[in-house]
Amino acid sequence: ELNVKVERQALEFIAEVCEGDARRALNALEVGALTTPKNAKGEIVFDLAVAQESIQKKQVNYDRDGDQHYDTASAFIKSMRGSDPDAAIYWMAKMIYAGEDARFIARRIVICASEDVGNADPRALLIANAALQASEFVGMPEARIILAQAVVYIACAPKSNASYLAIDNALDAVKNKRVQEVPVHLKDASYKSAEKLGRGEGYKYAHGFEGHYVDQDYLTINEKFYEPTDQGFEKEMKERLRNLKKGAS
Template identity: 65%
Template sequence: MNLFKESDNSNKPKPGAGTAPLAARMRPRSLDDIIGQDHILGRGKLLRRAIEADRISSIILYGPPGCGKTSLAEVIALATDRRFERTSGVLANVAILRKILQAAETWKKIHKQDTILFIDEIHRFNKSQQDVLLPYVENGDIILIGATTHNPFFFINTPLNSRSQIFQLNPLSQESIKEVLRRALEHPAGLNELVTVDEEALDHLANVCEGDARRSLNALEIAALTTPPDEDGIVRLTKHEIEESVQKKAVSYDHDEDEHYDTISAFIKSVRGSDPDAAVYWLAKMIYAGEDPRFIARRLVILASEDIGNADPRGLTLATSAMQAVEFVGMPEGRIILAQATTYLACAPKSNASYLAIDTALADVENGRTLPVPKHLRDGHYKGAKELGHSGYQYAHNGKGHFVDQEYVPTDKVYYTPTDQGYEETIGKRLAFWKSLRKKRT
């Protein structure tokens, strides 16, 4: 009897029990199981229509880790009447590829059935490997589904891109991650309601996993397997256990409320105030908390014009380059690019003269009388322009020092007043020289 009792106890389900990791057990099995990506899989969207109509063609799925590229490929295979083969850009060489492709060609001839070839990390294939795929894609012997975390327009051959439809998948939102986690907690193939997670812990896990569903499920599984159950056999997870499982402490940072706006405000004001140490601290807090690096980069581009301007014109070039580089490289390496841009802009001379100039001019246009364009500046490239008096413009490059004294706007109001900071000091001297030339004429 004791043996039977022990057997009964040993057969009780355990959190995380299963032959496969939780993330694998919770893979979607149908389109309706996929959480997020409504921009391509929502009702009526092109990709969903093609899958449901079984009219799928070769596609490239492009997006960050854990956004569902592999899951979507498997769902497509299940939802369509296709044979499914998979390989990886890490594992396959030309010989392996040819073997798979020839088998697909033979299968189609014998069974009259197409093969979906899913290639994970397709960006790792070199040009010759990608070229091997081309005739089979072109002839319809395979339907290619490539998955990549890298921009396919940079890392995949143009001929292969042109024969495929490219769909970009986005990082999952925090709400979508929480939905994935709740499903895993409740589903019989998941944790089967033997684990509970309080809302604060769920919020933290959804936040720190930065849109990566696989990472969130792995962290949940580790926490469930390493936390002892209570007397009822239920594992109860709090933020403490979740922090331990992801090895990342919680930072007070809500992405759409006060802490978000307060932190970016402190960051911008620190750069404007020429304090690189403070600026880097606030930058580190935002990166650690999972702030969108593109949001930070966009704010730096604005600051480069608003607060530095012509005191250091290179600031705008560097900030724009940083924004493009962060988009191209991604995280975590993008943090280095953001730090370089932040420290450069914080240490640059400051001027808001351009910002003040455009706002003052806009106010005049909005509130004052609209000034007419002087006749000699009007378009004179048409028949009859001279008769209307639209002539007399003097080409500046023909003047001494490439300067000609003529009226460019019928007002003496000054909008742009350069400061004595950085390069604007040189600009100020140049404007003063031109002003002296105008005074001589009058």
């Protein structure tokens, strides 16, 4: 149940503009109630400014805290993931038109940039984060342009969820398998008595070797969490890792 406080001036404005059209008046009230954020007291204040804005808008089936909110956000994210810039822009437009918080939209863009683009195009996360900061700086309605630029870039970028899968697989290993101890040669040896305890013994400093790489065990178990794809820049990363291992063998 919505806690809506309608100011008299707003009602008078709607009554005057709607000229007896009850359906139009009710639509304006509903649009205003569903698209106006709550104040600190949890109230939706329907004042003259809200009335003037609502009377110009057609009703959009969108509830800020219910299924329509999450369904539209889901369609938005999946459209970016699916490399469809037109669909992604449309679902974002629906959210903006319905009064969605720009920060909510920007956060979804940042998440998608990392989860679905990842290292296939590392610039995607930089652009998404820049859009988050810039949209907060300029505010609406101009923020829509900034958000749209980021959405189009991410939708058109090559896709990889390899980093997302890597951390989830590693978390699963920590949770469900024996937790590994840090190997002696990787332990902190920065304090005075560390050498006496054998901490750090046998560690090979990568920068002291050709190519700034040396074959060394960094994990005591034979687990592979990160599986780079052949998408975008990640293909170069995959090739580099392969060459490092080949040169060390």
